[in-house]
Amino acid sequence: MGTSNMGKVLGLVFANMHDMTVKDLAKDRTMGSILFGGRYRLIDFPLSNFVNSGISTVGVITKYNYQSLIDHLGTGREWDLSRKKGGLYLLPPFSNVESKLYRGRLEAIYGVLNFIKSVHAEYILMSDCDVVANIDYKPVLSAHIESGADITCIAHTGQHNTELIKQSTVLTVDDNNVVKDVLIAPNLSGVCTLSLNMFLMKKNFLIDLVQTAIAQGRYSFERDILQSKLNDIKIVAYEYSGYFKKIYSEKSYFDANMDLLNLENCKELFNPRRSIYTKVRDNPPAKYGLNSHVKNSLIADGCVIEGTVENSVLFRGVNVGKGVTVKNSILMQDTIIGDGSEIKNVITDKNVSVGNDRTLISSDDYPMFIGKGASV
Amino acid sequence: MFNKKECVAMLLAGGQGSRLYALTQKVAKPAVPFGGKYRIIDFPLSNCVNSGIDTVGILTQYQPLVMNDYIGNGQPWDLDRLHGGVHILAPYQSQTGANWYQGTANAIYQNLSFIERYDPEYVIILSGDHIYKMDYDKMLSYHKEKGAAATIAVINVPIDEASRFGIMFADENGQINDFVEKPAEPKSTLASMGIYIFSFDILKKYLIENENDKSENNSKDFGKDIIPAMLNDGQKLYAYRFDGYWKDVGTIDSLWDANMDLINPNIPIDLYDQSWKIFSRNTGLPPQIIGKNARIQNSMVTDGCIIDGTVDFSMLSDGVTIEKDAIVTDSIIMPGAVIRSGAKVEYAIIGENSEICEGAHIGRRPEEMPNRDEWGVAVVGQDIKISSGAVVAPKQIISENM
Numbered sequence: 001m002g003t004s005n006m007g008k009v010l011g012l013v014f015a016n017m018h019d020m021t022v023k024d025l026a027k028d029r030t031m032g033s034i035l036f037g038g039r040y041r042l043i044d045f046p047l048s049n050f051v052n053s054g055i056s057t058v059g060v061i062t063k064y065n066y067q068s069l070i071d072h073l074g075t076g077r078e079w080d081l082s083r084k085k086g087g088l089y090l091l092p093p094f095s096n097v098e099s100k101l102y103r104g105r106l107e108a109i110y111g112v113l114n115f116i117k118s119v120h121a122e123y124i125l126m127s128d129c130d131v132v133a134n135i136d137y138k139p140v141l142s143a144h145i146e147s148g149a150d151i152t153c154i155a156h157t158g159q160h161n162t163e164l165i166k167q168s169t170v171l172t173v174d175d176n177n178v179v180k181d182v183l184i185a186p187n188l189s190g191v192c193t194l195s196l197n198m199f200l201m202k203k204n205f206l207i208d209l210v211q212t213a214i215a216q217g218r219y220s221f222e223r224d225i226l227q228s229k230l231n232d233i234k235i236v237a238y239e240y241s242g243y244f245k246k247i248y249s250e251k252s253y254f255d256a257n258m259d260l261l262n263l264e265n266c267k268e269l270f271n272p273r274r275s276i277y278t279k280v281r282d283n284p285p286a287k288y289g290l291n292s293h294v295k296n297s298l299i300a301d302g303c304v305i306e307g308t309v310e311n312s313v314l315f316r317g318v319n320v321g322k323g324v325t326v327k328n329s330i331l332m333q334d335t336i337i338g339d340g341s342e343i344k345n346v347i348t349d350k351n352v353s354v355g356n357d358r359t360l361i362s363s364d365d366y367p368m369f370i371g372k373g374a375s376v
Numbered sequence: 377m378f379n380k381k382e383c384v385a386m387l388l389a390g391g392q393g394s395r396l397y398a399l400t401q402k403v404a405k406p407a408v409p410f411g412g413k414y415r416i417i418d419f420p421l422s423n424c425v426n427s428g429i430d431t432v433g434i435l436t437q438y439q440p441l442v443m444n445d446y447i448g449n450g451q452p453w454d455l456d457r458l459h460g461g462v463h464i465l466a467p468y469q470s471q472t473g474a475n476w477y478q479g480t481a482n483a484i485y486q487n488l489s490f491i492e493r494y495d496p497e498y499v500i501i502l503s504g505d506h507i508y509k510m511d512y513d514k515m516l517s518y519h520k521e522k523g524a525a526a527t528i529a530v531i532n533v534p535i536d537e538a539s540r541f542g543i544m545f546a547d548e549n550g551q552i553n554d555f556v557e558k559p560a561e562p563k564s565t566l567a568s569m570g571i572y573i574f575s576f577d578i579l580k581k582y583l584i585e586n587e588n589d590k591s592e593n594n595s596k597d598f599g600k601d602i603i604p605a606m607l608n609d610g611q612k613l614y615a616y617r618f619d620g621y622w623k624d625v626g627t628i629d630s631l632w633d634a635n636m637d638l639i640n641p642n643i644p645i646d647l648y649d650q651s652w653k654i655f656s657r658n659t660g661l662p663p664q665i666i667g668k669n670a671r672i673q674n675s676m677v678t679d680g681c682i683i684d685g686t687v688d689f690s691m692l693s694d695g696v697t698i699e700k701d702a703i704v705t706d707s708i709i710m711p712g713a714v715i716r717s718g719a720k721v722e723y724a725i726i727g728e729n730s731e732i733c734e735g736a737h738i739g740r741r742p743e744e745m746p747n748r749d750e751w752g753v754a755v756v757g758q759d760i761k762i763s764s765g766a767v768v769a770p771k772q773i774i775s776e777n778m
């Protein structure tokens with residue numbers, strides 16, 4: 001089962017799904033365009049995974065707030081998706097007179113049904129932007145074909161915390177990974193099989209599902225398909241055991257960034273044989289000044305650091321002034337921290353400017369968020 | 377039919393750079409890594425684009441593989457254009473035979489047909505071994521204003537260094553009345569930067585004449601033959617003074633100096649200026665990871681580096697690893713190199729993908745030398761492994777595993 005079969009797969013990314021779980025971060029942007037890991041945006045992960053798995057036709061479904069997403073994606077060239085055959089398709093709402101703002105995944109797909117029908121593909125692989133991982137989809141397709149499943153859900157079995165489970169779909173599977181029960185946002189704890197919101201199925205099968213569901217006024221893929229049709233169709237879980245982080249709250253976003261300070265996690269997520277691609281910004285290297293003290297941090301190009309930085313993630317073009325202390329913080333693109341300031345447990349969005357001798361300290365369990373472009 | 381261009385750039389990038397020794401064993405000089413995430417050629421290429429020149433011919437000859445790969449379709453420099461863009465021009469075979477480029481002038485002569493496709497008024501000749509930021513459009517305006525046949529960019533150099541350059545004598549209006557290539561006893565400090573703008577018709581005439589001159593002392597070179605011939609004929613040649621930062625990086629010492637200049641806040645070459653970005657091909661590596669034991673000061677570090685040791689006054693290229701308890705000071709570490717735990721690198725240049733094993737010691741501080749004359753930057757070439765505990769002395773150049 002080589003890449004040739006992967007050429008028959010259409011990748012579909014839902015850029016706005018789960019926006020509400022990270023309201024502050026997604027205030028002016030889609031979930032997919034949230035900045036992550038020093039130089040990336042969340043959509044870079046599904047797009048790079050598709051491309052690295054040999055999927056070269058990708059549709060990106062948006063709902064609102066997608067200006068920054070369009071700016072980020074451009075022609076798709078940075079992901080090698082600027083193609084004559086296939087490539088990147090941006091699918092905004094209202095693309096035909098009948099379409100409206102969707103309520104759920106089924107309506108979202110229905111809104112782009114003409115696109116899906118027109119694409120030369122046999123399978124559809126759907127992904128949201130809430131999971132950060134480096135996944136090879138080739139074995140997923142092989143497993144899908146071998147199991148004879150109608151729908152394959154990529155899932156992870158393990159010890160998950162209650163907060164995460166409450167924001168997820170949980171699957172009960174038998175010994176052959178066939179899904180026997182589907183729980184949506186359950187109140188559970190302990191070991192369970194968590195859906196990563198990535199689904200693979202035949203294109204025509206999905207088209208039928210969607211057309212029937214819409215005719216019946218249904219719109220939720222999880223409730224109206226996975227749950228309701230469980231006894232009529234074969235749903236199989238594909239166990240993904242590699243590194244991943246799901247983002248389901250501002251705190252989990254903070255933790256997922258901090259998790260990259262562990263070298264092993266970083267190496268697995270940014271496997272050089274399967275790179276994660278992103279928009280290039282042509283920043284010069286990061287510059288460490290005379291009295292800089294940087295420890296246990298992820299630093300992107302274009303940063304100029306003249307103070308102390310510990311346990312933090314600094315995005316491209318961040319400026320840390322003299323005598324500054326930054327601890328346990330995430331400073332997004334072009335944040336400026338003025339001389340003598342002290343920052344702890346803070347997330348600054350893009351272009352935040354903190355003056356000289358300011359103190360911004362939040363508690364360890366609840367990082368302070370400073371919105372895009374704010375001056376402190 | 378090709379769209380007409382006012383000015384076409386020809387970038388001479390075929391030189392071996394023999395004075396960089398082990399560093400140019402596998403790559404041409406313009407493709408040598410520089411300043412963390414750049415290669416030398418990024419500077420003239422970015423200058424072209426920032427100056428509004430969108431048609432560039434790159435003349436290659438020596439070890440072109442890395443260069444061709446790096447330039448690709450020119451997209452990182454915004455030179456993938458509908459009309460013009462970047463073109464690699466390698467020596468080729470023709471009906472009359474096949475010739476290597478025999479000199480800078482001959483290289484351009486052999487590619488006259490490339491230039492003619494764009495029917496330009498002007499041609500700018502650039503070289504791929506200088507670090508500087510310059511607006512060629514201003515120089516072109518000067519050329520037009522003076523009605524010059526050729527304009528040569530010049531910079532003031534210290535008198536004791538002048539014998540390394542082509543030295544110019546110009547009157548108060550900037551008109552050049554004499555030019556001497558690398559004079560033993562220089563009488564002026566106006567040095568040629570190797571940047572020439574020619575009115576194309578005149579250049580073409582001189583290139584053809586030079587090509588037809590079969591005498592033995594014809595080296596088919598701009599500095600040695602074309603410029604003197606034009607001066608001899610009374611053509612109007614003007615000197616265009618440049619007072620920004622400019623550095624020839626043709627030697628180990630100057631390459632080391634120029635990298636260190638980027639770290640020095642008092643040197644006027646600003647890579648952080650958004651209005652004149654230097655572009656480079658992106659590596660796609662993740663941000664740099666700074667470990668719990670790291671100590672970094674006065675240095676530049678780029679994507680993909682993993683640092684857990686001590687780094688001071690150094691320039692680290694992409695994907696460099698500095699392990700715990702390794703010490704790197706006053707050094708340049710090129711892409712993908714690994715400095716293992718307990719190794720010490722001082723006043724050294726470590727080539728691409730080389731590995732310095734545990735406890736090895738490369739280079740030394742000048743103040744530790746009993747005889748200062750024996751001191752110099754130590755160099756480890758590309759893809760070299762220096763085994764545990766090995767010592768590389770100052771000035772030594774290593775081109776085989778040790």
